Amino acid sequence: MTWHLDEDATQRYVNGDLGAAHAASVEAHLLACAKCRALLGARIDESRLQATWTAVADVVDQPRVRAFERLLLRVGVPEHLARLVVLSPSLRIPWLLAVSSLLLLSTATTHTTAIAADRGFFLFLVLAPLLPLAGIALAFAPRADPARELLVAAPISGIEMLLVRSVTVLVTTTVLTAIAAVAVPGNEWSVATWLLPALGLTTAALAMSRWMSASAAAIGLGAAWLLAASWVALGNTTRTHFVDSFVAFRPAGQAAFIVLTIAAGVVVITQRNAFDLRRVT
Amino acid sequence: MNTIELVDVEKSYGSTKALAGVSLTLGTGVTGLLGPNGAGKTTLMRIVATVLAPDSGRLRCLGADPGNTAGRLAIRRKLGYFPQEPGYYTNLSAFDFVDYVAILKEMTVRRERHEEVRRVLGAVGLTDVMHKRIRALSGGMRRRVIVAQTLLGHPELLVLDEPTAGLDPEQRLRFREIVSGIAERQTVLLSTHQTEDVAALCQRVVVMDKGRVLYDGTPAAMANQAQGRVWHADEVDGSAQLSWRTGEGHHRLIGDPPPGAQLVAPTLEDAYLLLIGRPAEAAHAAMAS
Numbered sequence: 001m002t003w004h005l006d007e008d009a010t011q012r013y014v015n016g017d018l019g020a021a022h023a024a025s026v027e028a029h030l031l032a033c034a035k036c037r038a039l040l041g042a043r044i045d046e047s048r049l050q051a052t053w054t055a056v057a058d059v060v061d062q063p064r065v066r067a068f069e070r071l072l073l074r075v076g077v078p079e080h081l082a083r084l085v086v087l088s089p090s091l092r093i094p095w096l097l098a099v100s101s102l103l104l105l106s107t108a109t110t111h112t113t114a115i116a117a118d119r120g121f122f123l124f125l126v127l128a129p130l131l132p133l134a135g136i137a138l139a140f141a142p143r144a145d146p147a148r149e150l151l152v153a154a155p156i157s158g159i160e161m162l163l164v165r166s167v168t169v170l171v172t173t174t175v176l177t178a179i180a181a182v183a184v185p186g187n188e189w190s191v192a193t194w195l196l197p198a199l200g201l202t203t204a205a206l207a208m209s210r211w212m213s214a215s216a217a218a219i220g221l222g223a224a225w226l227l228a229a230s231w232v233a234l235g236n237t238t239r240t241h242f243v244d245s246f247v248a249f250r251p252a253g254q255a256a257f258i259v260l261t262i263a264a265g266v267v268v269i270t271q272r273n274a275f276d277l278r279r280v281t
Numbered sequence: 282m283n284t285i286e287l288v289d290v291e292k293s294y295g296s297t298k299a300l301a302g303v304s305l306t307l308g309t310g311v312t313g314l315l316g317p318n319g320a321g322k323t324t325l326m327r328i329v330a331t332v333l334a335p336d337s338g339r340l341r342c343l344g345a346d347p348g349n350t351a352g353r354l355a356i357r358r359k360l361g362y363f364p365q366e367p368g369y370y371t372n373l374s375a376f377d378f379v380d381y382v383a384i385l386k387e388m389t390v391r392r393e394r395h396e397e398v399r400r401v402l403g404a405v406g407l408t409d410v411m412h413k414r415i416r417a418l419s420g421g422m423r424r425r426v427i428v429a430q431t432l433l434g435h436p437e438l439l440v441l442d443e444p445t446a447g448l449d450p451e452q453r454l455r456f457r458e459i460v461s462g463i464a465e466r467q468t469v470l471l472s473t474h475q476t477e478d479v480a481a482l483c484q485r486v487v488v489m490d491k492g493r494v495l496y497d498g499t500p501a502a503m504a505n506q507a508q509g510r511v512w513h514a515d516e517v518d519g520s521a522q523l524s525w526r527t528g529e530g531h532h533r534l535i536g537d538p539p540p541g542a543q544l545v546a547p548t549l550e551d552a553y554l555l556l557i558g559r560p561a562e563a564a565h566a567a568m569a570s
Contacts, residue, residue, distance in 0.1 A: 054392075054396050057396070057399060058392055058395055058396070061376070061395070061412075062395075063374065063377055063380060063395075063412070064377075064412075078389070079389075079391050080388075080389040080391070080394075083381070083384055084381070084384050084385075087370070087373060087377055087378075087380070087381040088381065145368070146369060146370065147367075147368045147369065147370060147381075147382075148368065149330075149362070149364035149366075149368070150362065150364065150367070150368075150382055150430065151385060152331075152332045153331060153332050153357060154382065154385035154386050155354055155358045155386060156385045156386070157354075161385075273350060274350065276350065276353075278331075278332065278333070278334070
C-alpha cells in the first residue's frame with residue numbers, strides 16, 4: 001500500500017466534489033484498504049448512502065415492463081395507470097381471442113350470398129357494441145377478481161378503477177372491431193354505425209354503476225340491445241335490409257346514441273365521488 | 282385514544298344474524314379475536330376494513346365515519362388489510378402484485394413506490410424471491426406476500442383475518458416478530474384460531490360466538506378464569522364438561538373437578554374451550570384446524 005486518504009481528499013470525497021477520475025481512484029483504493037474504509041465510513045452521510053443504495057436497487061430490481069405497458073407509456077399514459085392497466089385483470093388473452101374469433105366469424109358471413117351477407121352485416125353491427133359490454137361484465141363480475149377484497153379496502157377512487165378497466169376493454173374491442181370492419185365488403189358509412197351504440201351503451205353502463213354493480217349494468221344493457229335487435233330481425237318479413245330496419249343504425253338512432261353518451265357522461269362526471277367499489281365490483 | 286369504536290353493530294345475511302349487537306372499543310396494540318367458525322369474526326373484520334356495511338349500529342375507525350364516502354376514504358388511507366381468503370394474481374410476481382396494491386393505495390411516484398415495495402417484501406423475508414411468479418411460491422410464502430401488502434405505507438390500523446392459517450411454526454414465529462414490531466404505535470386487530478398466537482402477541486383478547494362478544498379482557502385474565510377447573514386424569518370423569526386424550530396418554534379434563542383431582546395450570550385454550558362450551562372433541566378439532 002503506497003498511499004492513504006488524507007484529510008482533504010476524504011472531505012472532498014464525502015462532499016462529492018472530488019472529480020470522477022480521482023473518486024474512481026479512491027474507490028479502487030478503498031476496496032483494498034480497511035483503514036481508509038473505516039475513516040470514510042465514519043464520515044459518510046447516512047441519508048446519502050441510503051439514497052445511493054435506493055438508486056442502485058431501483059435499477060437492479062426493476063420489474064419487467066411488458067410490451068403493452070411500454071406502448072401505453074409511449075402514448076403518454078401516466079406510469080401508475082399504465083401499470084394498473086397491465087396488472088389488473090381487465091385484459092385477458094382468452095377474452096381477446098374470443099372477441100377476435102367472434103369478429104372473424106361475423107365478418108366471414110358478410111362475404112357469402114347476398115341475403116346471408118345482409119344478415120351477416122347486421123350480425124356484425126349488433127355484435128360490435130356487445131363486446132365492450134361483455135368486457136366490462138367480465139372485468140367486474142363477482143368472483144372474477146381474486147383480489148377484490150384488497151381492491152375494495154384500498155383508497156383508490158371507484159371511478160378511477162372503473163374507468164381504467166372500462167376504457168381498456170372499450171379501446172381494445174374498438175380497435176379489434178375497426179380492423180374487422182375493414183374486411184367487411186362495401187365502403188358505405190353504415191359499416192361504422194356500430195361505433196356510437198358501442199360508445200353510448202358503454203358510457204351508460206358506467207353511469208349505471210353509480211347505483212348497481214358494473215357487471216349487472218353491462219349485462220342488463222347488453223340484454224336490452226340484443227332483445228331490440230332480435231325483435232327487429234324476427235319482424236323483418238322482407239328477409240333483406242336488416243340493417244336499415246333497425247333504428248339504431250339509422251341517423252335518428254345514431255343521434256340518440258350521441259345524446260345517450262353525453263347524458264351518461266354528465267352523470268359519470270357529476271357523480272364521480274359517489275362510485276363505491278363495494279357496489280361497483 | 283380509541284382507534285375503533287363499535288356501538289351495537291348488527292349485520293345479517295338473509296335470516297342469519299352474523300353480528301347481534303356488538304359493542305367494542307379498541308386502542309393501540311394487538312387485540313386478538315377468537316371464536317369458532319361462524320362466530321362473526323370475519324364479518325366484524327370486513328366491517329372494520331370498510332369492505333362491508335353494517336345493517337345498524339354506530340362505528341368509527343381512526344376518528345372517521347365509514348358510513349360516508351369521505352370517512353371510508355380516510356380510513357382506507359390508513360388501513361392495512363389481510364382478508365380471510367386473500368386472492369392472488371398467480372401469474373404476477375410477488376413484486377408486481379405488491380406494486381399493484383401500492384398503486385391502489387395511491388402510491389403514484391414510481392421510484393418511491395418501488396422502494397416501499399422492496400421494503401415490505403424485505404420485512405417479510407421475500408427479497409430473494411420477489412421477482413418469482415406467485416404460482417411458483419409455497420403456500421407460506423404466498424401468505425407472506427399478503428402480509429407484505431398490509432405493511433405498505435406504514436398503516437395506523439391493521440386488520441388481519443387469520444393470517445397464520447397454513448403457516449408452519451417457523452413462519453408463524455416470523456409473523457409474530459413482524460406484528461409485534463409494528464404494534465407499538467399501531468392498532469392491530471388479529472383474528473385467529475390459534476390461542477398460542479393470542480397468548481404470544483396480544484395485549485387484549487375478544488372472544489365471539491354466535492355474533493356476540495363473550496369475553497373482552499387480557500389473555501392472562503382469561504386464562505385465569507379457568508384456574509382450578511383443569512385437571513389431568515387417567516380416565517374420563519363424568520363431572521368434566523370437556524375432555525380429550527393428550528399425546529402423553531392421559532386425559533385433560535375441564536369443568537368442575539372432583540375432590541382430590543390433579544389440578545394443572547390452565548392455558549388460554551382451556552379458558553377458551555370453557556367459554557365456548559362446545560363438546561370437547563369438536564371444539565378441540567376446530568382449534569387445531
